[in-house]
Amino acid sequence: MRLAVLTSHPIQYQAPIFRELARRMDLEVFFAHHPTPRQQADAGFGVAFDWDIDLATGYPHQFLANKARKPGVDHFFGCDTPAIAQALREGGFDALLVCGWALKSYLQGIVAARRLNIPVLVRGDSHLLTPRRRLKAWAKQAAYPRLLRFFDAALYVGQNSLAYYRHYGYPPTRLHFSPHCIDTDWFATRATPQAREALRAGLSIAEGSRVIAFAGKLIERKRPLDLIEAAALCRSGGHAIEVMIAGDGPMREAVLARAAQAQVRLHFLGFRNQSEMPAFYAACDGLALTSSGQETWGLVANEAQACGRPVIVSDQCGCAPDLAVDSDSGRTVETGNVKALAAALIDLPGGAGMKAALASLVQRYSVGAAVDGIEAALSSCLEKAASPRRISGALT
Numbered sequence: 141m142r143l144a145v146l147t148s149h150p151i152q153y154q155a156p157i158f159r160e161l162a163r164r165m166d167l168e169v170f171f172a173h174h175p176t177p178r179q180q181a182d183a184g185f186g187v188a189f190d191w192d193i194d195l196a197t198g199y200p201h202q203f204l205a206n207k208a209r210k211p212g213v214d215h216f217f218g219c220d221t222p223a224i225a226q227a228l229r230e231g232g233f234d235a236l237l238v239c240g241w242a243l244k245s246y247l248q249g250i251v252a253a254r255r256l257n258i259p260v261l262v263r264g265d266s267h268l269l270t271p272r273r274r275l276k277a278w279a280k281q282a283a284y285p286r287l288l289r290f291f292d293a294a295l296y297v298g299q300n301s302l303a304y305y306r307h308y309g310y311p312p313t314r315l316h317f318s319p320h321c322i323d324t325d326w327f328a329t330r331a332t333p334q335a336r337e338a339l340r341a342g343l344s345i346a347e348g349s350r351v352i353a354f355a356g357k358l359i360e361r362k363r364p365l366d367l368i369e370a371a372a373l374c375r376s377g378g379h380a381i382e383v384m385i386a387g388d389g390p391m392r393e394a395v396l397a398r399a400a401q402a403q404v405r406l407h408f409l410g411f412r413n414q415s416e417m418p419a420f421y422a423a424c425d426g427l428a429l430t431s432s433g434q435e436t437w438g439l440v441a442n443e444a445q446a447c448g449r450p451v452i453v454s455d456q457c458g459c460a461p462d463l464a465v466d467s468d469s470g471r472t473v474e475t476g477n478v479k480a481l482a483a484a485l486i487d488l489p490g491g492a493g494m495k496a497a498l499a500s501l502v503q504r505y506s507v508g509a510a511v512d513g514i515e516a517a518l519s520s521c522l523e524k525a526a527s528p529r530r531i532s533g534a535l536t
Contacts, residue, residue, distance in 0.1 A: 141518055142166040142232060146224060146249040147239040148213040149173045150195040152414055153439050154239070156323040160511045162199035165518075169201040170227060172219035172245035173211055187388055192413040202227075204245070219245035225252035233258055235292075235518050240264040250290060259292040259521035263318055263514070267300035268307055269433035269456045284308040292524070293517035297437065299461040316520070318513030319505040320437045320459065324446040328502075330418030331447035339423040343384070343407045351382045351407070352452075352485055353424035353444070355417070358389035361434040363454070363476065365391070365398055370428075370481035372402035379486050380405075386412040386420045421447035426488045429453045432475055442505055445469065445498050452484045462505065468497035 143161065147154060149171055161167045177188035204221035212218035224245065228236060229252070236253040238246045238260065253260045272280070285308050288294070294310055295318035296302040305315055345351060352371065356362050367383055374381040383399065384407040392408075399406035412420055421427070427444035429435070433456035441451045441463045453464040454475035464470035471484040489497075503509075 141522065142234050143168075143237060143514075143518060144228060144231060144233040144235070145169045145237045145239070146246060147171060148219060148243060148245070149175050150191075152191055152193065152195055153320075153322055155195040155198070156326075156507045157321070157510050157514075158201070159198035160507050161514065164511065164515065167199055168231065168233075169199055170221075170224060170249075171201060171203045172221045172224075172243060173206050173213055174203050175213065179212060187411045192415050206245075208244075213243065216242060217244050219243040221245040221248060224249045225255075228252050228256055228258060235259040235261060235521055237261045237263060237295075237514065237518075240266075254290065257525075259518075259525055260290065261293045261295060261514070261517050261521065262291045263295035263297070265297045265301055265320060265436040265458055267304050267433075267436055267458050269300065269458070270436065271433055281308075285310075292521045295513055295517055298459060300458045314517075314520070316513045316517040318510045318517070319462070320439060320442065321505050321507050321510045322439055322442045322446060324442075324502045324506055327418050327421070327443055327446040328448070331422035333422070335419035336422040339419050343423070345382065345407070345423070349380065349382055350485075350488075351384050351424045353420065353427045353449075354383065354385045354387065354430070355420065355427065355440040355443070356387045356429075356431075358385075358387050358391040358395055360391065361432045363430040363432060364395050366430040366454075366476065366478055366481060367428045368395060368398050368402060368404055368406070369478045370485055371399075371404045373478060373482035374485055375402070375404060377482075377486075381485050382407065384420070384424055385409060386417065417443060418447055421449055424449060426485075427451045428481065428485070429457055429459075430475075430481065431457050433457075441470075446502050448495065448498060450489045450494055450498070452481065452488075454481075463501060466497050466501075468493040469501055 158169050177190055204223050208218050208220040236258055238249055288310050293314045294305050295316050297320040354367050358364050371381040371383050382405040386409045388411040421444050429438045429441050435457045437458040441459050444451050451470040453460045453472055455472050456475040460472045464472045468489050473480040473484050
């Protein structure tokens, strides 16, 4: 099977999937944009940087010429790659996988593939909890049941993603599970007891202190102040909770000021590149993902669990019903409910039950499982394409 993948730009979570796909089939990945270090900062990371792990080896790929007037991946017209049509026409591909539909490049790829009668698969993490204005929600309800059927198969990454497709009446026989995942072995082998001891010693964290981690951009939709307020509540109730943050962004000063005012012990590490994250997770006792419904998943939860740490996830986060539904692996709390978050910080799961639950989740939400789903969807599409009942250009 020869598969084309169209995605926005090199992403640390996608690279392991592409490498495994390349191991199993004939693959070529097309990137619509090559962000500069400055654009990474403008996207909310707070500092200019390049990833310190290799995201572009182990699989065939090319960067398409981005003709956008204002290149970027944060707005629809930021990726404009008309050359995808020629690439698909000349590439001899059996199918195209697009990683969403929120960029002009994705629509260019979809249209080109349909004209060439190439099956189109989609893998994204849209869910119904994302806040939307009433008019936009009405328009989607009217249009999406028809528009989504342009995809020959849809790969859902979790339960909220599945509910999204069901809500819009997408045919269940064309749905395939391809979970959001990370390179779990890479994280697990680096989150060692030695890494924990070294980082905690460097931060002067006492051996018995409970440390809750926050990893991500310091922006409004991730609600970092909720964790500070919850830690303050714990402190007032006689439970010492320390907070450790890996991330930066426009809310940095507000977070630092509130922690100082509330006398919450805060270890602010700033932006940490990917190679530094396993030690960060090893040093904590749990991760809090406090985001609003704009957090369509929250892969930091996968990372923490791969490192053997439980998670506390707000109920509007996309990953909540997948990664925090089992009381042995995590907790789900109402978004913005600081009292519930504080109670969860005190009542973290632990012991053998936690380890077993995390091991099961890590296996289910793995790179192998994600690629299994893509293979199943691709096989299904090719079987339908070979069927004599298929009418050129029509969808069954």
